[in-house]
Amino acid sequence: MQKAVVMTMAALAFLTLWFWLIRPIGDGDIFFHILYGRYMIGHKTLIPDNTVYSWTPSTNAHIYCAWLGQILYYLLYSFTGFTGVVVFRYLALTSFFMAIFWLAQKRGVALHPLTWTAALLCIFSLGAAANDKPEMLSLVFMTASVTLWYYIKHAGERAKNAAYLFPAIMLLWVNTHGGFIFGCIFLFCIGAGETLNQLFYPQNALPRRVFRHLFTALALSLPAIFITPYGYSYIRELASDVFDKQMGREFGFISAYAPTFNALSFRMIFFSDTALALILLVFIPVLAKKRLDFTAILT
Numbered sequence: 232m233q234k235a236v237v238m239t240m241a242a243l244a245f246l247t248l249w250f251w252l253i254r255p256i257g258d259g260d261i262f263f264h265i266l267y268g269r270y271m272i273g274h275k276t277l278i279p280d281n282t283v284y285s286w287t288p289s290t291n292a293h294i295y296c297a298w299l300g301q302i303l304y305y306l307l308y309s310f311t312g313f314t315g316v317v318v319f320r321y322l323a324l325t326s327f328f329m330a331i332f333w334l335a336q337k338r339g340v341a342l343h344p345l346t347w348t349a350a351l352l353c354i355f356s357l358g359a360a361a362n363d364k365p366e367m368l369s370l371v372f373m374t375a376s377v378t379l380w381y382y383i384k385h386a387g388e389r390a391k392n393a394a395y396l397f398p399a400i401m402l403l404w405v406n407t408h409g410g411f412i413f414g415c416i417f418l419f420c421i422g423a424g425e426t427l428n429q430l431f432y433p434q435n436a437l438p439r440r441v442f443r444h445l446f447t448a449l450a451l452s453l454p455a456i457f458i459t460p461y462g463y464s465y466i467r468e469l470a471s472d473v474f475d476k477q478m479g480r481e482f483g484f485i486s487a488y489a490p491t492f493n494a495l496s497f498r499m500i501f502f503s504d505t506a507l508a509l510i511l512l513v514f515i516p517v518l519a520k521k522r523l524d525f526t527a528i529l530t
């Protein structure tokens with residue numbers, strides 16, 4: 232009976248996602264991304280000219296490094312029209328759910344009701360990640376990073392070389408969308424968490440040899456973020472933008488610049504409160520047994 236219920240929940244999660252994705256392309260940004268992709272291929276450059284399509288005075292002072300995503304969307308549109316753009320939307324967001332299913336299967340909780348309760352809840356949090364533009368690829372890269380980490384954690388010695396995919400993911404991500412910053416935070420958290428596990432909870436820590444490979448891979452991920460057409464200037468500008476309060480005031484009306492847990496958004500309040508309840512439900516038994524995993528806590 233429980234198996235039938237959980238399978239129904241899993242099917243409901245996938246169907247809810249797919250029906251939620253049945254909608255027209257609603258974000259006009261896709262058009263300038265496609266045009267930039269065309270410009271870069273036509274001019275054989277990875278640095279677009281921001282003044283080409285502007286009817287008002289503009290400059291190239293602001294850096295927006297998304298050339299990989301822009302060229303991808305241009306090629307999709309060139310060969311398949313907007314059909315390919317929509318199909319890619321489905322593939323990108325389905326990969327998120329397939330990662331949940333695969334990891335749950337690996338950890339023996341694919342038939343646990345909480346797994347698919349959490350999966351359904353994730354639909355509320357997708358938001359702007361489902362818009363047809365390079366932001367969507369940030370969801371794909373974050374999914375890949377989290378999936379890779381939990382695979383390494385589960386497989387142990389068998390996955391000692393898998394950690395070297397982290398620098399490769401980061402190299403692609405930094406050239407696709409500014410959301411790579413959150414990938415950097417995630418990698419820092421798993422590095423710090425696993426170091427604490429090694430020191431205080433060795434029973435939950437990676438084998439020493441795997442930990443050394445992980446630490447080396449994370450160290451290699453740092454220089455990877457500087458390998459863009461803009462080099463150090465891009466990272467410096469992003470860092471200054473994060474702490475630029477004036478930019479926050481001027482662009483606060485744009486959803487991409489709004490706080491994640493905006494108090495005006497009932498959806499995010501519902502998501503955050505329910506997610507917190509689920510996390511407590513999962514962690515309370517772990518805390519009772521005093522088997523802490525600092526990586527899970529920090530991430």
